Amino acid sequence: MRAAVVTRFGGPEVIEVREWPEPVAGAGEVVVDVEVTDVIWVETAIRQGNLGGYFDVSPPYVPGSSLGGRVHSVGAGVDEEWIGKTVVGRIAGFGAHAERVAVPADSLVELPAQLGVEAAVAVLNDGLTTLMLERSAPGLAGKKVLITAAAGGMGLLLIQLAHKAGAHVVAAARGQAKLDLAKAQGADVAVDYTTPAWEKSVLEATKGIDVVLDGAGGAYGTAAFDTVKDGGWFSAHGTPGGGFAAYDEAEAKRRGITVRGIMDVQADGGPVSNSDVITRALAGDLVPVIDRVFALDRLGDAHRAIEDRALLGKALLRIR
Incomplete structure (x- = not known):
């Protein structure tokens, strides 16, 4: 073969x-x-x-x-x-x-007959991590949520879930086409994180973020950490930017910020199965x-x- x-x-x-x-x-x-x-x-x-x-x-x-x-x-x-x-x-x-x-x-x-094979495969990998993050994160209703790498496969699913949960969604991505796509999926604000001091514009627009879902990592993730409110929640699960986001552990402790890495998310998210992902895709909650x-x-x-x-x-x- x-x-x-x-x-x-x-x-x-x-x-x-x-x-x-x-x-x-x-x-x-x-x-x-x-x-x-x-x-x-x-x-x-x-x-x-x-x-x-x-x-x-x-x-x-x-x-x-x-x-x-x-x-x-x-x-x-x-x-x-x-x-x-x-x-x-x-x-x-x-x-x-x-x-x-x-x-x-x-x-x-x-x-199921209602779901094509391309859509099912497209949602499976990213959907598993997305549902783990959904289970791990605090309730998103009414919260300000920042999602980085927002125009990737998982970022778009996270935008959909956060929007449906009633969050105010801030999407960070690269280039106008990706920002437009993020807004089409439910983001309220879209920011190009390749522009200088982009995190400051997020702070100005939101007065601080409650939950960060960082799929980018690297310098993007570190900048995203700086947008979190005292008592907020930060997930450092992405590495495309050059490794998981670096942050000051002492500052996180002092400010009461809960930080979760990819292994923590998998543990906190509990067992999420392939069947769970397909069920949520059929319900229209996850649309790749x-x-x-x-x-x-x-x-x-x-x-x-x-x-x-x-x-x-x-x-x-x-x-x-």
Whole structure:
């Protein structure tokens, strides 16, 4: 079968479509004929070799984690009624950017007819973290909420949830097209965080933020921390800006600001399942914005688009 393979650590050019061993369903697994997978920022950082401390992977490897497709075969202990069903799910580690993938059956969700496979795959990865953040954060009704990396796949979902919860939503992103998209999804205020002292304009407009959902990290996240009110809440869960947001722990303690990192969010958010995400998508609470769908042999282009901050919403990869 064909798969997109990271042949060595480096730029997008290290990704090649190669023949790869066919998977065999083990006990409790099914093999899925993959139709669509998603592409997320962290995969570009892993490909560069920058996240060895977090992900135990070395080339050659097949990236990708979330997928949708049709069940091809089942392993021991799995009901044969799964065969032929259209499903979505996530695999532990990597390997989704391939024509077939072995997946634990209990991690899969049969796709309802009302939800297309592209929409389901687009919402799955980001939706899990979004729902964890929803559970972890204090109640958002009536609160002033700042969302950074607001025009990315997860940022847009967070805008939707915060808006529906009754928050005053401030979106921070890069460029007018992304600001317009954030406002279309429910942001009340949109700020370009590539402009100097952007955080001061947020403070002037809001008199202080109650909750920050920082998906950008780096200097953007550090500036976002400076907008938080005394007694506020700050989630540092994103790294595209160059690592998780740095902040002064002593100042956070002195001002009574609760800070949560990505591991804290996963713990505080409790168990959130793939099924929970699909249920909320069907209810209209999570509506993914898909910008571009790339062919399997254009995965390198998808990585470039993410690294260049050229996407408005999600990138997907169509396998077949």
